Amino acid sequence: MSFALIVEQLLNGIQFGVMLFLMAAGLTLVFGIMNMINLAHGSLYMAGAFIAAALIPWTGSFVLAVLIAVPLTGLLGAVLEVGLLRRFYARTHLDQVLVTFGLILVLNEVTRLIWGPVPVPMPLPAFLGGSVELFEGVHYPTFRLAILIVGAIVAVGLYVVVVHTRAGMWVRAGASNRPMASALGVDVQFVFSLVFAIGAALAGLAGIMAGPVFAVQIGMGEPILILAFVVTTIGGIGSIRGAFLAALLIGVVDTFGRVLLPPALGSMVIFILMAAILALRPQGLFPVQN
Amino acid sequence: MKRLLIAAACAAGLSVSASAQEPVKIGFISTFSGPSGGLGQELLDGFKLGLKNLGNKLGGRPVELIQGDDQAKPDVGRQVAEKMIERDHVDIITGINFSNVLLALAKPVLDSGTFIVNVNAGPSQYAGKQCSPLFFSASFQNDxxxxxxxxxxxxxxxxxxxxxxxxxxxxxxxxxxxxxxxxxxxxxxxxxxxxxxxxxxxxxxxxxxxxxxxxxxxxxxxxxxxxxxxxxxxxxxxxxxxxxxxxxxxxxxxxxxxxxxxxxxxxFWTEGFDNAQSKKFAKDFEAEYGRIPSPNAAQAYDGAFIIDAALKATGSKLQDKAAFRKALENVKFDSVRGNFKFNTNHYPIQDxxxxxxxxxxxxxxxxxxxxxxxxxxxxxxxxxxxxxxx
Missing domain, CATH: 3.40.50.2300 (Response regulator)
Structure with missing residues (x-):
């Protein structure tokens, strides 16, 4: 492998990792803070992509479509939380898995009813569609650079909000001791709904960023949901920092594994990595202390 | 005695006319759910359009189309097929889009004496050593x-x-x-x-x-x-x-x-093929479903015409399996592909x-x-x- 190719593959790995982080961030927040396993997170990812794909021809602008689709997906998440899922916070993980798995089936069929069975197009605007020459011999698709930048902004933004703001403090307080936080005047119910909505909006954002690169089709959320769970467990459940670093690790290891190892082993390598990490550190790399 | 004869003749006449009016039962097994669900729908849409353009009749008999979802899983496909044979007594099974599903369900179906006239998956196994008198592929061989x-x-x-x-x-x-x-x-x-x-x-x-x-x-x-x-x-x-x-x-x-x-x-087919059958198909498909058809839909459309033509050749009867098989082997119909015939292994020879x-x-x-x-x-x-x- 030439030096330029190694750099390009490294970029590919980091970019795939950032994509996984966008997906895993919402998952780890909901899982870590509310102790809720939400398999339907992948359906929100799909919803984000389909809503944006419908809005692009309607608004005539990719950026505008993204700005509308992200809050809409968040709203969809809030509706699901208030209407159904908040009843399941206190239930066992098995109940949560069952209800959210049912939601996957329902949301897939609803999507089929609205958009039909054929995958939908999601074209890129001209300014994001080309590629840029980073340095001699290394061309990189502009949109993948955009994904890198958006992912980095989200990572920093989330970290600052959760660790350094009052709202983040309420969230952490509600997670570690709900009755005590309520007694101190925090509306925990509202905070949890808000966290769920933000998680949904992040999944929607991940779906939108994935849309131009991957197929926008029914069931698109399931394969990436599995990877997002791998990231969440390796990073330590509930840890934004852990999810970010684990996502980069998975992205880079997966990319080089696919290129350097035989196909059967290459597609297993991240799961072998997960097994090894969990054997040594069952709480993940960056467990949340509470 | 005379009255008895008349009664018997009437009964026989009744049963003949009943069998002519009895529907042909087609079991359409395909993938209708999950990420590949669109493919089953595409095949079914093509097949249904074929039926519609044949006046909803195959060989002059009404059609009962029984739909089954294999969920892209071989074991599920096999269960659906067994149910269709034992409970619904289907005459012909078609629709299967995945080769692994087809391979799982073909043996019990063929062993029961039921025809498979498939409209998508064309695995090599049934084209070679395992070829069967009851198995036909109206689409292609995978390779x-x-x-x-x-x-x-x-x-x-x-x-x-x-x-x-x-x-x-x-x-x-x-x-x-x-x-x-x-x-x-x-x-x-x-x-x-x-x-x-x-x-x-x-x-x-x-x-x-x-x-x-x-x-x-x-x-x-x-x-x-x-x-x-x-x-x-x-x-x-x-x-x-x-x-x-x-x-x-x-x-x-x-x-x-x-x-x-x-x-x-x-x-073997594109949207713009300029034979009359293909033009009518492409135009009707877009009018009916609001999208351009794929070759998958085209071969399913052909599948309906193949069954129809073979049934017409046997006087709308399926009971004589050897006759129906022969009719399929020598089938003459208007194909959207223009040039189509079955090879000795019941797979197509086409351009x-x-x-x-x-x-x-x-x-x-x-x-x-x-x-x-x-x-x-x-x-x-x-x-x-x-x-x-x-």
């Missing part, structure tokens, strides 16, 4: 479309080709079919995980090897991912893409959009064309016929088939 592209690229003198496919049986079959006729240099043969999302790493490796062309087989969403990412990497203009029509047809082209324009497909992806007047990507690659192409397994006489 033939990649074989046709191998023939084309060999004839064109393309030297260095890079091969890519998912790591599962059909992926390997497709690349094997291509290599059966392409004798130039294979720069690399890359198998990726089934269902893989991101191909950036493989595309970077590919660019580094500088091949003259890429031959790929990625069905469904994988193909959409690959073709979009290939175009975004800026490679579309430098290294042309070649594939079988399954990777570049109307089940995926709308989602690929501009990314697919300029790619080449080998196919393959080169098509290029272009935009139509409304800006939609379509397959446009360029040239004939091979006339009367038969699969390479027929020689292993010792078709039983009955």
């Amino acid at each position: 033939t479309a990649p074989e046709a592209m191998g023939i084309y690229m060999q004839d064109k003198g393309i030297k260095r080709v890079y091969l890519m496919a998912p790591n599962y049986p059909a992926g390997k079959d497709f690349l094997a079919g291509f290599k059966r006729y392409f004798k130039g240099e294979i720069v690399d043969e890359v198998y990726t995980a089934f269902g893989q999302l991101d191909y950036a790493a493989e595309i970077a490796q590919l660019r580094d090897k500088r091949p003259d062309a890429v031959f790929f087989f990625y069905p469904g969403g994988m193909g959409i991912n690959f073709v979009k990412q290939y175009a975004q990497a800026g490679l579309k203009k430098e290294i042309p893409l070649y594939g079988p029509s399954f990777s570049l047809d109307q089940t995926v082209l709308p989602a690929m959009g501009d990314a697919a324009v300029g790619a080449f497909a080998s196919t 393959f064309y080169l098509a290029e992806i272009e935009k139509d007047a409304q800006g939609r990507p379509i397959m446009v016929k360029r040239s004939l690659i091979v006339r009367d192409h038969a699969d390479s397994y027929a020689k292993d088939c010792k078709m039983p006489a009955s």
